[in-house]
Amino acid sequence: MQHFLPLAIRGLLPDHVTSVLFDLCGYFREVSAKVLYISDLEKLEERIIMTLCHMERIFPPGFFTVMVHLVMDLATEAKIGGPVCYRSMWFVERYIGKLKSNVRNKARPEGSIAEAFLADECMTFCSRYIVGFETKHNLPSQNEDNDEWVGHHDIAHGSRLFPHSGNPLGKPRNYVLSGVEKVQAHKYVLFNCSDVNSYLRAHADEITNGRNLNPDVVERIQNDKFHEWFQAHIRKLEKENGIHNIEKDIRLLARGPVNAAKRYCAFNSRGYHFRPKRLDKETQNSGVMVTAKTSSYASARDANPVLRDVTYYGRVIDIVELNYSGQFSVVLFKCEWVNVFSETGMKKDKYCYTLVNFSHLIHKGEKIEHEPFIFPNQANQVLYVEDELNPGWSVVMKLPKPRDVYDLGNLEWEAQTENEPFHVSQLGESLKIKNNEEHWVRTDVEGTIVDANNASSNEE
Known part of the structure; x- marks a missing residue:
């Protein structure tokens, strides 16, 4: 309720009433989280006081019963007793309902419950000693994606470069990659492989080779030509040094994937269940969100791109497994992305909700520079509410963490920073600025966006 109630009341009530109800829903949403931090709870204790004060100015006194005032103590109780999900009475009430369903003789309800409980306890005790059979105590989770389930892949042998993560579902179907699609998928794999960063740097040095090139030119050339250069470079090293001096996975990666690929009807990753849009008729398992590092420019004349995090919203249209010479495979999600760089594709309303329009995509045609692919472990699932x-x-609704996934701090972030992709901005002083143009944009602080219309009106 705390997730969808704000959507239902948008535009129905005055803004001062809506904002207060939004704060109340946000309070319940954060208190009900399965992972809580003491610092956040202390802020909630201070915020709920002001929220209730604003509510007293709007609602009549008869609304404020003792249950409304008890809301103030929820954050304090969470600090003492832990997350609400471990102290809630819902599971007790469900268990009582289960006991009532065991009554067969209404004249002796207690005896029926006792016999059913004894039989269930005996079966539970016996199931502890049964090996090789599924019981209610060893059933996998709904969206299981552990390593032991990776055997569903046609190519069971993974690669050190791209270890299998996640679990494909359903029988795979044969799929032939088109020329453009094959290049797009292969380029994305190369640019997101940490072991290829050294080759990207070598390619950038070869592009400059003493010439005065702007970083944006180097980046554009790499996006167009690196996959061809990488293949030719590895072949050259094989002739000079022999194939045994080059890692096998690197040699197979340089050759590129074969045209014959596989496609799946569903995929489980990080506790989420993803399904392509064409098969997603009754649910919304195709909505994805990914935060990727993207080259950004301060202006049209800026020739020094810097990396910044950009959040993209889209839908999965296909789940493809690339085949690298039959030795290892890489699973990718092919998506359609909303044009987040235009107000016709994404915008924020006055309540700070993110709105997207799927009639305005980043690239509607099949273009080489288009990047529709992502890795499954990069995708976060979202819902799109009309x-x-x-x-x-x-309206974009971000889903909470899956049932069996917990926030363990910054371990995931630290693992990602170790394998950041190469970017031309890392070359530093080795790239000379064309025509001695200086870069006047600061990169050590976050920029501030100023509305030009409001600024000009204030000056007047």
Whole structure:
């Protein structure tokens, strides 16, 4: 309720009433999280006081019963007793309902419950000693993606470069990659492999070779030609040094994938269940969100791109498994992405909700420079709720963490920073700025976006 109630009341009530209800829903949403931090709970204790004060100015006194005032103590109780999900009475009430369902003789309800409980306890005790059979105590989770389930892949042998993560579902079907699609997928694999960073740097040095090239030119050349240069470079090293001096996976990666690929109807990754849009009729398992590092420019004349995190919203349209010479495979999600760089594709409403329009995509045609692919472990699942106030637009609803996934701090972030992709901005002083143009944009602080219309009106 705390997730969807704010969507239901958008535009129905005055803004000062809506904002207060948004704060109350946000309070319940954060208190009900399965992972809590003391510092966040202390902030919630201070915020709920102001929220209730604003509510007293809006709602009549008869609304404020003792249950409303008890809301103030929820954050304090969470600090003492832990997450609400471990102290809730819902599971007790469900268990009581289960005991009531065991009553067969209504004249002796207690005896029926006792006999059913004894039989269930005996079966549970026996199931502890049964090996090789599924019971309710060893059933996998709904979206199981552990390593032992990776055997569903046609190519069971993974690669050190791309270890299998996740679990494909359903029988794979044969799929032939088109020329453009093959290049797009292979380029994405290369540019997101940490072992290829040294070759990317060597290619950048070869492109410059003493010439005065702007970093944006180097980046554009690498995006167009690196996969061809990488293949020719590895072949050259094989002739000079022999194939045994080059890692096998690197040699296979340089050759590129074969045209024959596989496609799946579903995929489990990091506790999420993904399904292509064409098969996603009753659910919304195709919605994805990914935060990727993207080259950004301060202006049209800026020739020094810097990396910044950009959040993309899209839908999975296919789940493809690339085959690298039959030795290892790489699973990718092919997606359609909303144009987040234009107000016709993404915008924020006055309540700070993110709205997207799938009639305005980044690239509608099949273009080489288009990057529709991502790795399954990069995708976060989102829901798109149709906005009744803005026809054609959908509100992005970010899902909480899956049931069996917990926040363990910054371990995941630290693992990602160790394998950051190569970017031309890392070359530093080795790239000379064309025509001695200086870069006046600061990169050590986050920029501030200023509305030009409001700034000009304030000056007047």
